[in-house]
Amino acid sequence: MNVHFQGQEQSLQDILKCRDMRVQYQQCLLEKYQNIVICYKLNIPGAVKYNFLIKKIFDEGLQVFKDKLDRNSLVILEEKSIYKNSGPEYFGAFNIPAYLMKKITTNIEDTHALGRLYDFDVLSGKGEQISRQELGKEPRKCLLCESNAFECGRARRHQVGELIAKIESMAKEYFR
Template structure:
């Protein structure tokens, strides 16, 4: 049991993660269909292992989402924040153009140490298809690993780092809180 509350949520399995992904895609599509000519910011967390949440982690997540809400407030059309066993998620629908929103989110990653744990996906709907704006679309380098600075996808795919090592970094970043 995690006494700090950072990672004290219930463990989840692959089936739950797949169901959460399917529900997320449907929610993204629905929000964009309901708000044509908008961009969608989906906020999640980069948490490896079976435990994806905890009291303290959700509190810091909520503080980060509140900050994003403040930054996007003028053009914010809709928002939804969910606290699920598979991890907290936020959906923010904005009038800001997708590429501009993605640039702002890349800057936001450096705002606080906790922000490096956040997945800040920007999506649009083009011809009925969800399109995610990537770092590479903007000429940026791939997202670095939390541990070694190699591309994060490369490390995740190869399982380069031990789960305990990853969890330690996540706990440190989440434990730093929102203010420092």
């Protein structure tokens, strides 16, 4: 594996614990604001979820997102970024229609050079996740082939090393 993907490996228990903490924080924001909540993270395969390259990719996506918010004059009610070994995360609460926010985030995921790595979850004020399909969008495609990403991942059609090599290639191309 390339030097860019070295870092502290995370166990399944580490990942599940962080997912539970993420859900708890989302619930706190939903209760506090009763408005939409965004959770942004990355789609990174394998056991290493945080290192310099991953942080750089994450920060780029966060900046693109914030630039879109500024261009659309959208106000952030509350936000928080967390950088940890289980992967960087951003949380934000907003007072705008959930479908408008999902359009903004899926546009970033679909058009940015690194967008396939970005994962923006949009929760309505009632805590319901807004899906791409609700906007008439296709499911996300695999990094390596044109198949449905979820199905590819579940079937483990590709080696983690192949996926990481693709991510490194994408990042190298983008940041050069």
